[in-house]
Structure formats: structure tokens, C-alpha cells
Amino acid sequence: xxxxxxxxxxxxxxxxxxxxxxxxxxxxxxxxxxxxxxxxxxxxxxxxxxxxxxxxxxxxxxxxxxxxxxxxxxxxxxxxxxxxxxxxxxxxxxxxxxxxxxxxxxxxxxxxxxxxxxxxxxxxxxxxxxxxx
Numbered sequence: 771x772x773x774x775x776x777x778x779x780x781x782x783x784x785x786x787x788x789x790x791x792x793x794x795x796x797x798x799x800x801x802x803x804x805x806x807x808x809x810x811x812x813x814x815x816x817x818x819x820x821x822x823x824x825x826x827x828x829x830x831x832x833x834x835x836x837x838x839x840x841x842x843x844x845x846x847x848x849x850x851x852x853x854x855x856x857x858x859x860x861x862x863x864x865x866x867x868x869x870x871x872x873x874x875x876x877x878x879x880x881x882x883x884x885x886x887x888x889x890x891x892x893x894x895x896x897x898x899x900x901x902x903x
Contacts, residue, residue: 774854775804778835786836786880793885797878800832802900805857810837812849819876821887828868829876829884830860840879861901865894 785796801807808831809816819827831837834852841850855864868875868890875893876884 775806775833775835778833782833785878786839790883790885793878793880797830797832797885798897798900801857801860802897804832807832807855807857807860808834808837808852809855810841810850811853812847812851814853816853817850818873819879819882821874821876821884823887825874825887826872827874827876827884827887829879831878836878836880840881857901861894861897865890865897869894 785793788796809828811817816828819829821827829837829840831840831852834854837852865875873890875888875890876886877888877893878885
């Protein structure tokens with residue numbers, strides 16, 4: 771088990787080959803069910819990506835293993851790894867901060883392809899609605 775996350779099953783790993791919308795749905799369902807999300811970085815410093823339009827973007831995954839698959843061992847900087855963020859912190863601190871800074875949210879990239887790149891304000895409203903259900 772990775773940092774309190776359940777082991778990924780073969781069905782979980784198959785999600786990597788799905789369309790962007792299907793990966794987005796899987797991501798949101800998992801994050802809400804487990805109460806945590808992952809990014810990648812060094813300590814508290816999250817690595818920035820760039821989306822296809824050149825926007826500064828931070829990638830998020832639903833499991834540390836998905837994040838690690840985007841950063842093969844030989845390509846990682848010393849000390850880099852998954853950063854686990856509680857759902858509460860992600861919704862109440864991280865997404866509002868990204869919205870205020872104009873940084874986009876890249877959901878569940880596989881390789882260097884995001885499932886979707888979202889406006890953090892729009893994503894924040896969606897996640898808050900989903901949490902209330």
C-alpha cells in the first residue's frame with residue numbers, strides 16, 4: 771500500500787488507457803472516495819507542467835503509483851516523489867490558490883497527456899457539489 775492508498779488493481783491500471791473524459795471521471799470518483807489527491811514534486815514544491823496551449827499547469831493523480839509512472843526512476847531528480855494532499859486541503863487551500871494565481875489543473879496525465887486541463891475555479895465548484903452529495 772502506497773502512503774495509505776490501497777494497492778492498484780488490474781482494473782485500476784486499465785484506467786490509464788481510457789479516454790480523457792473516462793479518466794477524469796475515474797479520478798474524481800477515486801479522490802472523493804479516498805479523500806486524497808496526489809501531485810509530484812520535492813517536499814512541498816510541486817513541479818509545474820505546461821499544457822498544449824502553453825498554460826502553467828499542475829498535474830494531479832488519484833494515486834501515487836499513477837504519478838510515479840509519469841516520472842521513471844532514471845528521470846527523477848533526487849528526492850522527488852508523490853505529494854499526497856488531503857481532499858479538504860485540496861478543496862479549501864490548493865484549488866483556490868491555483869485559481870487566484872491563474873494556474874491550470876491537469877487531471878490524471880498519462881505520459882505527458884492530460885485527461886483534461888481544467889480551470890481550478892470550475893473544478894472547485896464541481897468538487898464541492900460532488901462532496902455535498
